[in-house]
Amino acid sequence: MEAMKKPTLIRNIAIAAHIDHGKTTLSDNLLSGAGMISQELSGKQRFMDFHDDESERGITIDSANVSMIHEVQGTDFLINLIDTPGHVDFGGDVTRAMRAVDGAVVLACAVEGIMPQTETVLRQALKEKVRPILFINKVDRLIKELKLTPEMMQERFVKIISKLNELIVKIAPGEYKQKWQVNVNDGSVCFGAAYTNWALSVPYMKEKKLNFATIIEAYEKDDPEEIKKLAAQAPLHEVLLNAVVEHMPNPVEAQKYRIPLIWPGDSDSEEGKDLATCNPNGTLAFVVTKITQDKHAGEVCTGRMFSGTVRKGMEVVTSGGKKGRIQQVFISKGPQRVQIEEAVSGNIIGIAGIKEINVGETVSVKNITPFEDIQHIFEPVVTVAVEPTKPADLPKLVEILKVVGKEDPSLKVTINEETGEFLIAGMGELHLEVITNRIKDEKGMEIKVSPPIVVYRESVTKKSKEVEGKSPNKHNKFYLTVEPLEETFSEAISNGDIHEGRIKKKDRALWDLMNEKGLPKDEAERVKDIYQGNVFVDMTRGIVALNEVIELVLDGFEEIIRAGPLARESCVKLKIKLMDVSLHEDSIHRGPGQVYPAIRDGLKQAMADAGSVLYEPVQIMQVDCPQDMMGNVNSVINNRRGQVQDMIMEEDNLSVIAKVPVAETFGMTGDIRSATGGKGSFFVKSQSFEQLPRELQDNIIKNIRTRKGLTENQ
């Protein structure tokens, strides 16, 4: 494994696509090409879907990684590959995988083309400056099922390629809109059939004198031996991995432009230079992108080495402030792990021995600026309550939930103080079903699970008057206003252009950016905190001793954001301005016990005056079905408070684009199936929060408050 020691010989890639487009089949076949699983079994064995529930359901739930060697003209390259899930409920795993890689092979099924989740995974890749190339899969179906001629096949490819390129223009940052266009002539587009193990690209066809007719002929003979011959002439692994080596950046090239995006530290510092050059002799920097529990090794962290060398026995610190010693260093081969002595920058590896670490954290030998948090596209909006069947099992359940929450950072686990139930929030019904089943089957714990409910958000509709928040001793007064945050600014926070956190330094560049994103200039210069999509601005001047209490003020602000006044759901899109303050002269009388309640009181009043409202999660979804089923599909949507936004007809297929509140989507899979005689399916395109219809608000607030056991004044 010489290539492992030379970053320029490494390529780190993710396989990403819409559900069922063939990612795992393709990954399996790349492995068999590298001699790691038998040729006969690949495509059928599902080596990369090694969890029991994955093979039972036939879908990928966890991303899995594997390292393999690929030779190009006498040089061995190391390919570290991550197979990612396609179902939107497991999209968090895709986002996290993108931190570890520099390139993504985006698959598109030749029949279905670019689907909603294709756009989402592309977005996830480009957000981390991960370069996409395209693989058009299931080409056999164009020949066998649709009986297309070579010309028609080409037409279809052109359509898929242009659609992807349009999306790249739309989503990619700046210069990459053009630089990262995929092109059939240079080989950054390949096509084939993962299932039968062949692939082609235009350069490869020229080199080997193959054309579309060759493929069609092979299929027309209707003899499996002919397809095997085709696979021998144009082996999938050779064609695709050649393209990967040629078009994907190696870690040294990639880190030059990725580090400024994902690492906020000083680029002129020693560490900054090590990271930008992927220096194997530099300061250690390893970012955790996945944590799994292993019976023998304990907690295993998989992640990306961005600089330095990690060795067995090394003493390290995490960005969470924990110390540990590296007990093992691994490379992964799907379910197996192979221990190695050391690994240099540029690799994707596993390490064991550090406890109390979370996904996203940075591991080093000293305190260095940690990497940016990994920003997820969707938030967990569906919740179930769980409790042990036997009350005596409660402590064990607490331990299990800790592990579950760590292995899957897309989950949010909280406890309902009133009822003692645990609330698990996840991305959707399927996500929670998988997680609660794993608690039962894999962790061996009997639990009762409630039906799913959605989470809400609190916000305001207009600007409040200036209100006075008074401390219990009446000596400290805070004058506040609250109003809806500028939409453009809110977007800039959610897409990561503006980072969250408290702002202590004078930072002209940041002020300008905030102004450009929609905050008035005088406010931008006075922002003190950006928290969960809300902004706190200090408009006061020259208040003596305010700097001594400002951290407490911000604590109070964040507390209200986490649990708003209407129903203790978290707040979004608020701009809170501190207009004036009067403080007790003696610091003893302006401690946390005085400041917190004053801020809470002020914000509650201000929000009530600003017309507080509840937001509910809504999904934009695409329902695909035959055209004559339009009426049936529309009535399922209408019965669920949904609105049809668009209908696209293509050949015999109809795609209905609709907006449906998440609270109304439970059980929808079954309804669509029966409304379409099994021929329809739906996919989530995007998700956001929208104001709940007024007429539902009072009732829903009442229900949430009862569920949470809140009294009138809480």
Ligand SMILES: Nc1nc2c(ncn2[C@@H]2O[C@H](COP(=O)(O)OP(=O)(O)OP(=O)(O)O)[C@@H](O)[C@H]2O)c(=O)[nH]1
């Ligand atoms: N006809 C045909 N079927 C294929 C091809 N590649 C994969 N499939 C089939 O498509 C289905 C989905 O394949 P997977 O590899 O599990 O797809 P995936 O993208 O990993 O699915 P998720 O991870 O759940 O999103 C399986 O039934 C495969 O056998 C192909 O080239 N041609």
Ligand SMILES: [Mg+2]
């Ligand atoms: Mg899969």
